[in-house]
Amino acid sequence: MKKFIFNKIMEYKTKNFFSKLKEFLNFSDNIVIISHQNPDGDAISSSLGLFHFLKKKYENKKINIIVPNNFHHFLKWLKKSNEIIIFSENETYSIELIKKANLIFCLDFNSMLRTGDLENLIISSKAKKVLIDHHPSPEIEQFDLILSKESASSASEVLYNFIEILGEKKLIDKNIAECIFTGISSDTNSFSVNSNSLTHKIVSEILEIGVDKEKVQKNLFHSFSFDKMKLTAYVLSEKMKIFPKYNLGLISLSAEEKEKFNFEVGDSENFANLPMSIKDIEISAFFTNYKDFIKISFRSMGNFNANLFARKYFNGGGHKKASGGKSYKNMEETIEDFLFYIKEFLNN
Template sequence: MQMNIKDKSQIELFKTNINNSQKVVIVPHNNPDGDALGSSLGLYNTLKNMGKDATVISPNEFPDFLNWMHGVEDVLIYDKNIKKASQLIKDCELVIFVDFNALSRIKLMGNVFKEDETPRIMIDHHPFPEANTANIQISVPEASSTCELLFHVLNEAGFKKNITKEAAECIYAGIMTDTGSLNYNSSRPETYLIVADLLRMGIDKEHIHHMIFHNNSFDRMRLLGHALGEKMERIPEQRAAFISLSQDELKRFNFKPGDTEGFVNQALWIEGVNLSAMFTEKKDIVKISFRSRGGFPANKFSETYFNGGGHFNAAGGESKLKLDETVERFKTVLKEFCEVNNYN
């Protein structure tokens, strides 16, 4: 199960820091998804099994469909418990960042770490890590997910024996959510070897898939129907399709965090569509998700026009324009991008 961890000494430093620390704080990115929370709780349950005093501090709330994960009730939400969370960070001996590689990804919580001198470890699979995010930076963009990378790191450090069944379930969930059930970002044989190891640990994959993918609220299904039936548009010339949802529309369907998870993937099921985009209106910005197939570089497109980035076939961005202005800009720059790069 080899990965391209260029500096193997980082694994040894990870091992040393874990062994020498009792109080550990684990931090996922803002608006944590399945991979962020899965890697957080996968590591949390492993460290607890090692006798460590571990705490997961999330910058904000996470989606309800992840509430089944073992240890989720112990996650501290930073923006609701700023004083307590800040004290825990101050008192801990080690901080571990998972599934992000820049302090901007944890929003206001990032201010806590600008002057904090507690040793920090970063475990992440996104490209172009920001320098000095952590003292020890374990970054492997070719990994399918941070959960896959975490399993590899724990194994290489000699901690595989400490991964409980509950931790394995969280790690498996992160791999499944970040690959769309192994539909993308999952062409490396190593990914499947790790899934096989997780199955040997006794996880109930049918139950996990049910809790993640087949446990929708009535409102979420109605929102999906509205998005597909009323809000999805095609751009045949650029082999693209997109969905846009306003705050009013989200409110009409009693939106909860996580309700639009996976919506961006839907348009890729259409024959001839190589790029799918999802525009979601928030209070001050428009959040954008991109998914692609074939040779379209979703990350390059997002970086160029929407202050974003990510993986080749899965990226995100944002716009400070109004929702309708953002959509019009998308149409314009997509045509430009395709013409310049010959993607038509």
């Protein structure tokens, strides 16, 4: 089947894409929405926004959200977040839903690889698969329809475009608007990165629907546990290293340190951005232990392309200003490699 990929809002070929999409929706009674492993604010918010929209437009269809693993409490205030199915905690039920699905929406990832243990289940499913995303270079062969807008701030912004081009903006109520605003706020770090004039235009329209932006900001950025605050103080005072020669800052966090501070999913959210608050720092990296690998998050300002760097050296990718990767070496070796690669990358 022909794929349709759109990178700029003016290049949408709505007739072909949306005729296929409507065909998929009309013949699908069981719909599953899936996002990536370690779901962040944009992943959860865009999934819930799509859920509310589809439930409002198609009242008689069965719609479920499945994520690979749990997500942080600072997102659990969103309406219906308690109905999200956590695959790692409900494997049998999740497998049953995916097998029954006629249509799977994939949000905020560009490759099935990013869905962790769900990857093979989704690929083997006979359901039609629709991608709504903003990451570069989607794995085209994995999806039946692709709505990918790299210039967008977030998958939540692309979801707004999706609803807009469907001609259904009238269906955007406070619940949907709140999800879109939360996703955009989260992925732009409260509009400090990855936002443009179109993002702010959409946010302006969303706020007019009645979103309480103070409530969203409070829940996203000012509702941390005491342990999380102590962990933040610890990484700032003990774990952050600065390399002025490269305008670089990095933070690392071991499994033992996470245990010491009663680490919960999402507690290290934004740690990759912390060094960027220091004058003249334009590149930052955050390294943290997972079971079988070191997860690395990269952030940048100026001309450093975090996406290219992650792709070239750490089997990753993302955006120019924010990307991620993995290393299967230990923490010390990973950081040594990183510093060597930074020097090589900058010199070239």
